Amino acid sequence: MATTEAVAPTDFIRSIVEEDLRTGKFAGRVQTRFPPEPNGYLHIGHAKAISIDFGIAQDYGGQCNLRFDDTNPVKEEEEFVDAIQNDIRWLGYDWGDRLFYASDYFEQLYQWAVQLIKDGQAYVDSLSPDQVKEHRGAFGTPGVESPYRNRSVAENLDLFERMRAGEFPDGAHVLRAKIDMTSGNMNLRDPVMYRILHATHHRTGDAWCIYPMYDFAHGQSDSIERVTYSLCDVAYEEHRPLYDWFLDQLGIFHPQQLEFARLNLTHTILSKRYLARLVREGHVRGWDDPRMPTLAGLRRRGYTPEAIRDFMNRVGVAKSPTTVEIALLEHCLRQDLNLRAPRVMAVLDPLRVVIENYPVDQVEEVAAENNPEDPGMGSRRLPFSRVLYIERDDFREAPPKKWFRLSPGAEVRLKHAYFITCREVVKDESGEVVELRCTYDPESRGGSTPDGRRVKGTLHWVSAGHAAPAEVRMYDHLFTKPDPSDVPEGQDFTVNLNPNSLQVLTGCLVEPGLAGQAPGSRYQFLRQGYYCLDPDSTPEKLVFNQSVTLRDSWAKIEKANE
RNA sequence: UCGGGGAUAGUUUAAUCGGCAAAACAUCUGACUCUGGAUCAGAAAUUCGGGGUUCGAAUCCCUGUCCCCGAGCCA
DSSP: OSSOOOOOOOOOHHHHHHHHHHHTTTOOEEEEOOOOOOOOOOOOOHHHHHHHHHHHHHHTEEEEEEEEEEOOTOOOOOOHHHHHHHHHHHHHOOOOEEEEEEEGHHHHHHHHHHHHTTTSSSEEEEOHHHHHHHOOOSSSSSOOTTTTOOOOOOHHHOOOOOOOHTTTOOOEEEEEEETTTTTTSGSSSSSSEEEOOOBHHHHHTTTTTTEEOOOHHHHHHHHHHHOEEEEEGGGGGGGGHHHHHHHHHHHHOOOOOEOOOOOOOOSSSOOOOHHHHHHHHHSSSSSOOOOOOOBBHHHHHHHOHHHHHHHHHOOOOOOOOBOOHHHHHHHHEEEEHHHOOOEOEEESSSEEEEEETTTTTTTEEEESSSOOOOOOOOOOEEEEEEEEEEEGGBSSOOTTTTTOSSSTTTEEEEEESSSSEEEEEEEETTOOOEEEEEEEEGGGGTTTOTTTTSSSSSEEEETTOOOOOEEEEOOSSSSSSSSTTTTOOOOGGGGOOOSSSSSEEEEEOGGGGGGGTTOOOEETTTEEEEEEEETTOOOOOOOEEEEEOOOOOOHHHHHHHH
16 A cells, blocks of 8 residues: 655754754653643644654654643543543554653652752742732833742741641742743743642642642653653743753753644634633534544544644644645545545435336346555445436536536446436426436446447446435534634634534435444545544444545536536 | 744745755646546746845845734643
8 A cells, every 4th residue: 555654754853853863962862752731632733743742753763752741630630631542542653651640750849849949949939829920020021029039948948848738728829939030031030830729630639739830840750751852832932941940950851842833724723722612612512523623523534643644744843833724634634545445335415316228126236346546455246226326416407518427318327337328307396306217228337338439427326225324424614714713803713613514414325335334434435525434323324424525626617617 | 012933836844055946735727537536747826025245145144024922820
């Protein structure tokens, strides 16, 4: 099978790694980590970080750890720990036995905090949250020092110990680093290192009632794990001076933080908060709704890990804030599935066809290749009979220009079967076409005739007596605008929600072999697109999700004719 | 207002030391086809502006503009 991952990634981070490898900066070691907070589901934006963190380790013979950044017990849940691991594995990455938690390091972090207090680099502040905020100052103006800033080391030690012992209520005190209240970088204006939180932690239970802040936990966790490259979002670029400061004050192993731009995609949103709102307000059916950009949603939609990895390689790694067209993601899926998905025939909007000159009770089997891109995928046999269904959209009573499909008097090929000619159009009282009376050419079996006559159109079909009923869920972009946040004054992104992002087709008919297949199975519905069997399927009714359409040049012609 | 980061076809990225600006996606043509699919061939399209250095600048210097991020006891 041809590989779909042909693009060799090259980027500024890899250049730095290669340079370090040359100069021996980290003794030839490449160690990265992926540090999710277990407070939500992973989405395709995270997949970019995963692909970079694991991909770079892989490329240079290093390792990537999985570390849950679980320093805030009030936001984090065990449920997400499992879901996140599942998603990363599904994407195709492996952290071996290196599954860690920032909470594994709580005791060490505490000892380091004590060390900084003893060194006069940290102090217990007893200002209220509002006062801390006031003292911090604004962008243009310097902050002012807390009156508690110059407490003695002994008093700080005593207070901090008692904070740990649970003597104070939430918010009564914090431990802050003593840096510079006048810094232009807000992160350096005596950042909070520890806060009091009488909350049960998903792993440490009630062992702690003080918890370290991200800035005091992340770099040291990296250091403990001997991470060489701590790769993160550009949002953390302004935190780097602080990341470096703690490591330097502590005098411990110093990983290098490097920042890259996070992924944005057109026609969707990638903010955990907004995604949660879509779920909460019922705009989608859940976190794994096939319209969601979550990995769970993409998986259910029929996306392959290969397509997503290929996409990440094509998107590249840089620092400028950018928005990738969702068309590229869709292209990657098509390209992958074109090579791997078995072709099947499915009629979404059935129109009855009776072959008048075909024997009433006869059923024969025609051979159908499973994938013209890969003969190794073999072939199957399909039942053909006198009564069939074709796609309603494949017939026009008054055909437009360049119409290759069926119309009164026209001859087309039924894929893998016979040529048929439309003789008569049957309508009901309201004038709707309900049936086509056709004849077939017995000589055309297999799709060609002895006289070598050509037909322009080839249609998919199913045999009425054999087809399996199905529901097909058709999807379109979640948002109508490329940038969902482009809204009129006073409104929010929900006004750009696409009312037609889900269209449920019932009464579809698919070829018989599809019954009983495993949920998650992916197919190409011939001439239509790629579809994936949904877990909602039952023995009575198959349910398919449309993953992505095929490129449709007729749609373009039709549009141009308008 | 201050600090940090960024700017190359419509989009995302390349361009080794200062040496012919390129690829993919998207768009448009055409060929081919038992999927109006796939494939193939082709077209159009790019260095944020203004100065400067240089034989030569996307790259170096000066200057301006625009965009993103930052004032959680969130990560």
